[in-house]
Amino acid sequence: MNQPETPEQPPSPVRPGRAPVDPERWPDVVRLPSASRPRTAVARLLVGQALRRLPLTVRLAGGGRLGRGGPLLDVHRPEAFHRRIGAGGLVGFGESYMAGEWDAPDLAAALTVLADNAATLVPAGLQHLRRAWALKQPGARRNTPSGARDNISHHYDLSNDLFALFLDETLSYSSAVFEELPATWPALAAAQGRKIDRLLDLARVGEGTRLLEIGTGWGELALRAARRGARVTSLTLSAEQRALALERIAAEGLGDRVEVRLCDYREATGTYDAVVSVEMIEAVGEEFWPVYFRTLDARLAPGGRVALQAITMPHDRLLASRRTYTWIQKYIFPGGLLLSTEAITGTARAHTRLRVTGRDCYGPHYAETLRLWRERFAARAAEADALGFDETFRRMWTFYLAYSEAGFRSGYLDVQQILLEREDG
Template identity: 75%
Template sequence: MTTVAHDAPADAARWPDVVAVPRPSRPRDTVTAALVRRALRGLPLRVRLAGSGDLGLGGPVLQVHDPAAFHARIGTGGLVGFGESYMAGEWDAPDLVAALTVLAAHAADLIPAPLQRLRGLWAPRHPHEERNTPDGSRANISRHYDLSNDLFALFLDDTLSYSSAVFRGFPADWDLLAAAQHRKIDRLLDLADVGAGTRLLEIGTGWGELALRAAARGARVTSLTLSAEQRSLALERVRAAGLEDRVSVELCDYREATGQYDAVVSVEMIEAVGAEFWPVYFRTLDARLAPGGRVALQAITMPHARMLASRDTFTWIHKYVFPGGLIPSTEAIEHTARDHTALRLARRDAFGAHYAETLRLWRERFTERADEVAALGFDETFRRLWTFYLAYSEAGFRSGYLDVQQYLFTKENPAR
């Protein structure tokens, strides 16, 4: 992978915590440097610390150009500081995904067990204003999905699908991505038994491809989104397809949905709900689904123990990419549905390797079109942020730290 050069200074007004390196502190920085060395020396990495030699057992290279700033950021911000250090150009990697994959595979061991147990004392906490209340959710969703439709169009395929595709084989090819996205959508629609006359509720519109594909089957679709930008483009696409009579796209929180539907589909939406509101989300699915109906979900998941350990921690992803988000575990999803609804799990299929390939294609496309991203007004620091986000996510799936599932839940007709 070609990494993004970092020559221009960051805009201090836009990126204050990237520009401002924490003040040196000998006790803090000495302890941090020791902890970093302890964490890295046993990993299959080659970490090159400028002026200090190499660490690690060998493998993908991670080059730390400014060790003092690198340690100061980690010492004050933990993994948030690690990401900000990359945004600031203080470290880099010739193969960023490979280096991050090693770190993701050893995530549970990077912090010593005694410090893990004291996580609540040192780890940053979620800002109260980013709780996923109805108002908080609107603000959180807008910060990511309302960045620019043109930005997303630069690295997504023509379907504008922003979730894992399902490929026939690997390695995946860009020219096959749109077909792989349709394969993913069709699998979900088949799970939900969507066909002519189906009353379908979609929670999380994206840019409308699933709604269009369902309507082409003859379904009547009500699709909900909190992103004004996404809704605008989705409506344009619905009109262009001549499907206004079958698709309604509403700027509406899932908690405000009304009516009864034969099927509910929601693709990678639960990650934005937040653990506090998972019961509400599943109760909404249950309430909106008619007896005998089917729910098809696609969800990113992580190991349950890691979810429990990190669920209250404010991360780099929260700060810069997905405020208010939390990736659930399969146990959390299934237990919440069981304990709070009449929905019953009928099927679950995992396909994490497909997400790794989807992210690789997006990342490569984003890198190839960096000049076009810049032309849209996104500066160099943003481009490094986005490169890190896509690589970080891909590494999560390549390491097995993350997975993605398609779920089928059913709701039985009441006994007569």
């Protein structure tokens, strides 16, 4: 006979020194989830087995200690920590951090250990239990034309001022390409320019090029292309980003060379000598990958080139995780899904005349980019608070940046600049 679900509990107690969590803004953080005692017990068992084998130092409140030594992870409320993982797996793990139930002095280092061992955290004989914690994708997050607008707005329309707190003066929100690693903050702006120039060179953008950009950001790529003499049509779904991009374009007197449209990539018209897109394909969603690549093909003039910058993951991990609902999707990028190299080449081949003809990988550079952003964001926490981003948001954002950095440091994630050309030339 199944153990009945435990009733919903009162809000998780606030640790000394932490502000109360806003229950309207963070309902799944302020309250502990309902979870059966067996699920919580199994989570405690699996988490304990995993952590004992890892090069971590895990201190449990009450005196317990796990791990083989390494970056410190302090679990202040073990019962709540295990209960959240029992109810929601990795989503619960992230929410537990947001709730202040665990901390790590070097969060990125601790998460890198977990990312290094992601495929083996659950023993082979118990892999079937992963399905018990795999939350299903909510249908409301599909990247239909209207859904994509909502999903993009959720992240990119938070506040231009928020992003300006931790980005460099180019306002580039994607991996930089540094001359040397480890990187320093003063080198970031030049490294962002280097990344854009490499992509524009890959697409052969120059004087007179008709360029389509899918995903405007805050306009840096469009500006650099226009300075080369290109005529740029840039598409975005973010009203906040478009407004600031237009201000920057006007300030440089390049309004006659750059048009920024508030529209979906599926609504694009015309033909172009080159199409570029920087880390936008991750927001398309598997259901719409064929549509995205067919759009690239349809918009490209004969002899044209497509240059993409894309975050990728191993194909076996994509196949294993593509149907699950992750913490990143719930809190940061709703509707998002990373591709693998095989997914990119296979989708292009199956649905278009486009073929991948070149790839360059920069994973370690993204790890350094994210570290610099994370350190900058931490240093300006008081300014984020003054903008209305409370402590729970700041913990969420810190976890997001560190979690992403860990993915690249471990090699679990990569970032690539990819060239596609038509097979028939």
